Amino acid sequence: MKVGLIVDSACDLPFEFSRKHDLFILPVTAVIDGETYIDRHDPVRTQEFYQSGLLQKGRHAETQAFSAEQIHELFMEKIVPEYDVAICETVTRSRSLVFQNASEAMNSVMANYEQARAASGREGKFSMRVIDSKQIFAGQGLLAAHTLRLIDQKLSKNALRNEVERFSDKIYTCVIPRDLHYIRERARRRGDKSISGVVAFLGKALNITPVLFGQGVEGQPVAKTRSFEAAVEKVMNYATARVEAGLLTPHVSLSCGLAWTEIEELPGLNRLRNACENNGVELLLSQMGITSSIYIGPGSLCLALAAEPHSFTDYQ
Structure with missing residues (x-):
């Protein structure tokens, strides 16, 4: 078969x-x-x-x-x-x-x-x-x-x-949207009201980059940082610690809406690579596809892994 x-x-x-x-x-x-x-x-x-x-x-x-x-x-x-x-x-x-x-x-x-x-x-x-x-x-x-x-x-x-x-139902996802106004505007055109105008305004006015975390698409803000790099650092810290604690499948998936030179410079990426290698986990690192990048906006990041129930702050 x-x-x-x-x-x-x-x-x-x-x-x-x-x-x-x-x-x-x-x-x-x-x-x-x-x-x-x-x-x-x-x-x-x-x-x-x-x-x-x-x-x-x-x-x-x-x-x-x-x-x-x-x-x-x-x-x-x-x-x-x-x-x-x-x-x-x-x-x-x-x-x-x-x-x-x-x-x-x-x-x-x-x-x-x-x-x-x-x-x-x-x-x-x-x-x-x-x-x-x-x-x-x-x-x-x-x-x-x-x-x-x-x-x-x-x-x-x-x-x-x-x-x-x-x-x-065991998959946890972290998303870092680079531009909240981009995804709010696209969501508005699609009739999706999950990104509020207030959140988008705060993201621009205060230069806040959020980390969204949850199972599947049900992500909620778990951190608000003053830069994309700081948000990436938090996600890499989470993923590295979760890999070391154990996963339900030996894979971590990471896609980035960036050029490859920018991806390689992401803070904490090499630390995550080393943790994956030391724990027999394959890091599936990819450039975010055209469809994904249009949906969430260029420059964004998405990471996924499967584990027992936990919260993002457990691994910070």
Whole structure:
């Protein structure tokens, strides 16, 4: 039984990791100042976006999920002929239509896959499951990395699905938004009132950079710092201490909406690297993808790990 894992463009993982494990990336459409781009997580294209300034504030940027019809065509062409079982993990349904559209596409695929499968010469039935990751960005990447470990364990289809859904609730995420006004304005256009105007005003007036922490997308401010570097230091302190205390999966996922030269200069990054190496943990460090950067704003940071219940301040 050959099992394939599908993620969408909101899932931040290192390109080499995705390629090594043959992840299929479900694209997302990016619309920037009226121009349309397809985000397939190509590292060269992503780097071009950062260098060109297309992701900087002042531009009107939105993301759009592929339609159910578009996703259906991709599944029929790329997934059905290649795999016996497919798991599709999407960005949280509360922030995107990817889950809804992928679910519709899955239903139509399951009703019509026989001909495509026969034409490819692949025998046996095909099954598929679309799962709401309940995560964004690095959190979604962490879930994907853990899912690959589960696939290697040769679990049954039902056991695999149940374990993935259970594990998603164990993921803790730290987010450092670089510009609160950027995400407030984008949230306003989407009808999302989770970022208040007062918080955005304070962030600008007092030069405050918050750290948001929580499970999945339910993050709350746990620290307010006077600089991005100070916020990063707090997140790195937390992650380093949590790695040393023990994790539920040997991965830490970290994505940054910065150029690689800036990422390497992040305060505390090498300390986190050393802690991961000393504790048998793989640090999945990536440049934030186009979809992620549009959503939360350029220059932002997202870190995710899985652990037993705890609070951010336990590890400061």
